[in-house]
Amino acid sequence: MRKIYLLFLFTAMHLVSAKSQNDVQFTHFMFNKIGYNPAFAGSDKVLTVNAIYRHQWSGVEGAPRTLNAHIHTPFAKNRCGIGLSLTSDQIGMFNTTFVELSYAYKIPFGRNTLSIGVNGRVEHGQIDWTKANSLDQVDALIQNAESSVTTPNFGFGAVYGGERFFAGVSLNQLLNNSYFQHIDLPEERELNMRTIYLMGGAVFNLGQKVEFQPVLLASYNRNAPFDLDINLGFTFVDAFFAGLSYRLDDSADLLLAYQITKQFRLGAAYDFTISELSQATSGSFEIMMQYRFIFDDLGIRNLRFF
Numbered sequence: 001m002r003k004i005y006l007l008f009l010f011t012a013m014h015l016v017s018a019k020s021q022n023d024v025q026f027t028h029f030m031f032n033k034i035g036y037n038p039a040f041a042g043s044d045k046v047l048t049v050n051a052i053y054r055h056q057w058s059g060v061e062g063a064p065r066t067l068n069a070h071i072h073t074p075f076a077k078n079r080c081g082i083g084l085s086l087t088s089d090q091i092g093m094f095n096t097t098f099v100e101l102s103y104a105y106k107i108p109f110g111r112n113t114l115s116i117g118v119n120g121r122v123e124h125g126q127i128d129w130t131k132a133n134s135l136d137q138v139d140a141l142i143q144n145a146e147s148s149v150t151t152p153n154f155g156f157g158a159v160y161g162g163e164r165f166f167a168g169v170s171l172n173q174l175l176n177n178s179y180f181q182h183i184d185l186p187e188e189r190e191l192n193m194r195t196i197y198l199m200g201g202a203v204f205n206l207g208q209k210v211e212f213q214p215v216l217l218a219s220y221n222r223n224a225p226f227d228l229d230i231n232l233g234f235t236f237v238d239a240f241f242a243g244l245s246y247r248l249d250d251s252a253d254l255l256l257a258y259q260i261t262k263q264f265r266l267g268a269a270y271d272f273t274i275s276e277l278s279q280a281t282s283g284s285f286e287i288m289m290q291y292r293f294i295f296d297d298l299g300i301r302n303l304r305f306f
Contacts, residue, residue: 023172023195023219024066024089027245027253027269028052028288030215030231034072034083036197037157037170038102039117042074042081047293057273057281062092072102079106081115097124112162119157119172124150151175157197167200195221211235213243231255241267250275251283265290 026032032052033040049071057063072083081104089096100121107114126148157170173193201215213233220226226248233243238259245253251274257267267288273281 023193024054024068024087025056025064026052026054026066026068027229027247027255027271027284027286028267029199029217029229030201030213030233030243031257031267031288031290032068032070033168033199034070034102035068035085035087036172036199036217037117037159037168038083038100038119038155038172039104039115039157039159039168039170040081041072041083041102041104041117042078042106043104043115043159044072044292045074045078047071047073049291050289052286052288054284054286056271056284057277058284059281060277063281065090080104081106081117093128093130095126095128097126098122099124109160112160115159117157117159117170118154120152120154121172122150123153124148163203165200165202168198170197170199171195172197195219206234209237245269247271257288262294263291265292 024035026035029036031050033043049069051069052067054064054066056066066087066089068085068087070083070085072081074081081102083102083104085098085100085102087096087098087100089098098121100119102117102119104115104117107116129147153173153175155170155172155174157168157172159166159168161167171194173195176193196219198218198220199216201213204212206212211234213235215231215233217229218227228248229245231243231245231253233241233255235241240259241255241257243253243255245251245255247253251271253269253271255267255269257265259265265288267290269286269288271284273283
């Protein structure tokens, strides 16, 4: 039986392949900016709660299942922001949980703002060896490996923008921590968890009822090829959002979201796999929910993309 080795191979591909990701991945990245850059804490100008569930590579046993929930809010007259995020990621027999606290300080530059953010996080990795079947009755790899590891980490980011555009850069994991490094794998020293993210976007009016909102997310890890997500989104009558995305050498994606009330937005996305993985899976899907504590007397638009 080769399940244990297949699972390790699958996880390694998930971490360093050009067709997957080093950190967790979301097609709804434009609604989860604080997950990539702590400088976005408080950027909605109101208390915001967001949750995204991702089911990646549907039909593939042991494929990633990811859940993120976060809350962030401004304070000190919008000069500062703070956020709390919880992420759970399961890949085969590997389970990872991140708890992250973000803080942002905003510096006005005329009509625009420079936001500087830092984050501290606790990373917990666990391996469920009951899902592994070894080739040998006595497997030294299984006997010697730790089943659970908890490590600290921290990162930083910056965002410059205004009401109609933004551009940001971040490095969420300054420490090269990984519970994989506690397992005696042949290439464990090659693992690198540090990923640099670049994100930018803008809003263009196409009429009184239509807005065009292109957004891109680029990531670079020295052990993985360059990765890029490009989304072309449209918002109609401040309520309905539709977007098309392309993920480099991986998928073409469709996103839909609807502003059910001033406070509550619900969205869904489907990734159509265009890589070699299309032979094993039709694609991935996500569900997104967002609640913003916004009221008429605040003088803020009910639908805020950035």
